[in-house]
Amino acid sequence: MDDFDVIIVGAGISGIDAAYRIQTQLPGVRYTVLEGRDAIGGTWSFFKYPGIRSDSDLYTFGFPWKPWTGGSPIADAGSILKYLSEAIAETGIDKHIQLQQKVSCAQWSDKTQRWSVSASDGHSMRQMQAKFLFMGTGYYDYEQELKANIPGLTENFAGTVVHTQFWPNDLDYQSKRVVIIGSGATAVTLLPVIAQKTAHVTMLQRSPTYIMPIANSRARSLLNKLLPESWTYYFRRFFFLVWGALMYKFCRTFPTVARNMIRKRMAKELPKNIPLDPHFTPRYNPWDQRLCFCPDGDFFQALREGKADVATGTIKEIEKGGILLHGGQRLEADIIVTATGLNLKAFGGMRVTVNGNPIDIGTKYAWNNAMVQDVPNFIFSLGYINASWTLGADATAQLFCRLAKQMQRGGYETVVPRLRGCEGMQNKPLLGLTSTYISEGEKNLPKCGDVAPWAPRATYFFDLCKAKFGDISTGLEFHEPHF
Structure with missing residues (x-):
């Protein structure tokens, strides 16, 4: 049975970013990326309708470690796929990706302190083990569309x-x-x-x-003529980061x-x-x-x-x-x-068990929008709904790397989010928008509370600061190796 330190599920934006952060911030960690389909890119290789494009600017939707040089802030799916292919080839991530490996179930055992993962290529089943599972599967169902309730x-x-x-x-x-x-x-x-x-x-x-x-x-702007290309990229990224955050805050305040x-x-x-x-x-x-x-x-x-x-x-x-x-x-x-929305599904419908007990994801709370209550060594990547998805995904990846380093220093093998001392906490939705398909489908996703570390996402600057410097002990239970 193949044994890894980290198994990443999904080779889209979230999975690729997690792979980069792991291999650069956790040197020596053995990881693999399992992708159920025959192509990387997630949404961008899956949807085929005419004109599919990003609905966020690529200066912030792109990776912070791979500058977007495509020119236009909004890009079509083909340009995004080319960008992703370049990103994994330049960093060697492509050598860690296994295509057509659809994960159907993951079983955690306290006895071994490992995840046992079952993956299928459509013909045969493979078993793999890992210390950590990192879910980069997005939040919707790839196999079943949201049925439009239109009689006749x-x-x-x-x-x-x-x-x-x-x-x-x-x-x-x-x-x-x-x-x-x-x-x-x-x-x-x-x-x-x-x-x-x-x-x-x-x-x-x-x-x-x-x-x-x-x-x-x-068209090339005055900025392109005055500054080197790398400088213009960082200027534009900063501009879109600040503009997006201020616009959202303005709309909500006034x-x-x-x-x-x-x-x-x-x-x-x-x-x-x-x-x-x-x-x-x-x-x-x-x-x-x-x-x-x-x-x-x-x-x-x-x-x-x-x-x-x-x-x-x-x-x-x-x-x-x-x-x-x-x-x-x-x-x-x-x-x-x-075009009536998506069918929301957590972790691609993967069956998750802890010590033989199935986990009902919709009944659990999300710790810092990154881990699931009572599920050990399990991280899920969540982007922003009110900003570029990648910003939230990268904050989660950096939070995980910092948490893994802390566990290494402390000699811990297992970390589990526990809901203690939160009596009277009010429920909050994970995604927080009122779109019909989101409000109807959020029952399939983890939920949030109204107090930290169970509260929903705030803003990118706050979440990134929290990921790098904030409290990553409250709400967590750490365990040393059994052996």
Whole structure:
């Protein structure tokens, strides 16, 4: 049986970053990265819908140890995959990655103080052992999309129904009438791309979303001309870090002002035939749900060119040739695309047991958003929902490396989060947004409390400082080797 110090599950952004931090901060540690699919990249190699791109800037979404030099802050999936491939090749991480090794269960034994992991390539099962498990699996289900609860969608509609999570490679939408159900980042990304070929595309939303246009030009700025490329990268990274944090704080502190500012900006982008109300007047405050960014205003450009439209309302009936809304509006369609969110799942659905007892992840609390209550030597990577995912993932990786060093110095073999002295603690959601698919799916994820070290994430600067210098003993129970 292969024995490692650390097994990382998942070769996406989180897993790759964890591998880099482990091999640079914990020299001599034996690790491997198990990836269930036949490619690295996670989300960026999995989703195939047209136009898929980042919804965060690459200066902060990229790794802090691998500068993003792609030019545009918002990048498409192909550019991101190329960046990730370069990152693992330059650092030697690619030699530690094992593809098509899907982990189905992990069993901890206090007797051996080791994890026993079962992984399958689809034909045979392998057993591996490790002192630590580091989960870089993300937070959604790769195998099952979130079913859209739309009566009659499959029974009545005569056209093609597609979910963005499993976009067919051979889907022909040339000169077709398309309706996209949903108003999140996926719908906002998809609409302007397919609008170039469809007869017409309509985004059907039950409620509006805040959509912010941002500059994404590759043109060289004055900064490029005055400073070396490496300097401009760090300047831009710092700018996006500070700008993102201040914008989020401003929106949460002054929601009415922020709401009016964003709506005013959207009004300037809209064509005269599409009113701000009701199509761009959300019922929630900014950052109650994630803001959608559209590079160079491509979403609004498609609306102005008449290639796309927006409809706001609820579905009364799915008809053979389209959708009838309450209020009487009929949307003709040859293709209906459901972009209604993701099916949340912790650790890729992996079965976790401790001393033979199954762990119900949804009933457990998250210690510093990195470990699970009562589960020994188990770390999970969680990024930000209100900022670049990678920032949170890197804070978690650095927290783990510091914790591992502390255990080495103290001669400890096992660390377990324990919930003690927290009587009266109030529950808080792990992700903390009100999007329907998140609020409905968070029962499958660990939960947070309202006091440290069980509280939700704060900001990147605070979390990184805490990871490097904060208290990493409270709430933890350490055990020495048995032998």
